[in-house]
Amino acid sequence: MIRCIAIDDEPLALRQIEGYIDKTPFLELTGKFNSALKAMDFLQENEVDLMFVDINMPDLTGLDFVKSVSSKAKVIFTTAYREYGYEGFQLDAADYLVKPIAYPEFLKAVTKTKERFFSKKEAAETIEKNDKYLFIKSEYKIVRIDFNDITFIESMRDYVRIHLETQKPVMALMGIKKMEDFLPKADFMRVHRSFIVSRSKISTIERNRIIFGKDYIPVSEQYKDVFQEFLDTRFLK
Structure with a gap:
C-alpha cells in the first residue's frame, strides 16, 4: 500500500x-x-x-x-x-x-x-512458504497465513483478498496467479479467473456456485470441467 x-x-x-x-x-x-x-x-x-x-x-x-x-x-x-x-x-x-x-x-x-x-x-511479496502456511506482507505487516484457515481467495485488480475462517480477510498486493502458484495444488483449485477455493472447505454448491456463508463463488466455463472432475471423484450416487 x-x-x-x-x-x-x-x-x-x-x-x-x-x-x-x-x-x-x-x-x-x-x-x-x-x-x-x-x-x-x-x-x-x-x-x-x-x-x-x-x-x-x-x-x-x-x-x-x-x-x-x-x-x-x-x-x-x-x-x-x-x-x-x-x-x-x-x-x-x-x-x-x-x-x-x-x-x-x-x-x-x-x-x-x-x-x-x-x-x-511490493507489499505482498511472499517471503517464506512450506506445505502448511506462508508469510506475506500486508499493509507493512508480516502476516502468517495457515493454509487450513483459508476458505477462498478473491482477485481485486492488483490485490488479492484472502478470506479466512478465524479472522477478517487479509489484503495483499499480489496477482492471483502468483498466489495460485504458491498454494498446494492438492488443497486449492482455481474455479474462476477471480477466485481460488479451498477444496476441503467446499460444502454447498448451487447452480454452478460454491457457497461460503453469504459469499457465492461462481464456477466459470473455463474451469467447469476441472471442477466437475473434482466432484465426480467424490460424488456418491
Whole structure:
C-alpha cells in the first residue's frame, strides 16, 4: 500500500483527491491538509510515500513546500496553471496534473508512479512458504497465513483478498496467479479467473456456485470441467 497525503487550499479540490485516493486500491490516505504549513507539521512525525501537492497556495506555495521539506516521498503536483509544469519537474516531481482532474488521468499518473518508484516495494511479496502456511506482507505487516484457515481467495485488480475462517480477510498486493502458484495444488483449485477455493472447505454448491456463508463463488466455463472432475471423484450416487 502506498501511503499518501493530499494538500490543497481549495476544499472541493481536496475532497476530489481524497475521493480518488479512496477508490484506488493501492493507495492509502494518511492525511489531508488545507495548507502546506499543516502538512509540514505532520511530516515531522509521520512518513509517507506519495504527496499530492497543489502549487498555488497562500502563505507557502506547493513548490516552496517541496523545496523545504526533507521527506523522501514522491510528489505529484496538482494545479490549474500549466506554466508551473517545468519548475515542478525540475524538483523531480513524479507527475503533474492540471485541474480539473478526471479520475482516468489521476489513475494513469499514480499507476505510472507506482510502477516507476514502488515496484521494489511490493507489499505482498511472499517471503517464506512450506506445505502448511506462508508469510506475506500486508499493509507493512508480516502476516502468517495457515493454509487450513483459508476458505477462498478473491482477485481485486492488483490485490488479492484472502478470506479466512478465524479472522477478517487479509489484503495483499499480489496477482492471483502468483498466489495460485504458491498454494498446494492438492488443497486449492482455481474455479474462476477471480477466485481460488479451498477444496476441503467446499460444502454447498448451487447452480454452478460454491457457497461460503453469504459469499457465492461462481464456477466459470473455463474451469467447469476441472471442477466437475473434482466432484465426480467424490460424488456418491
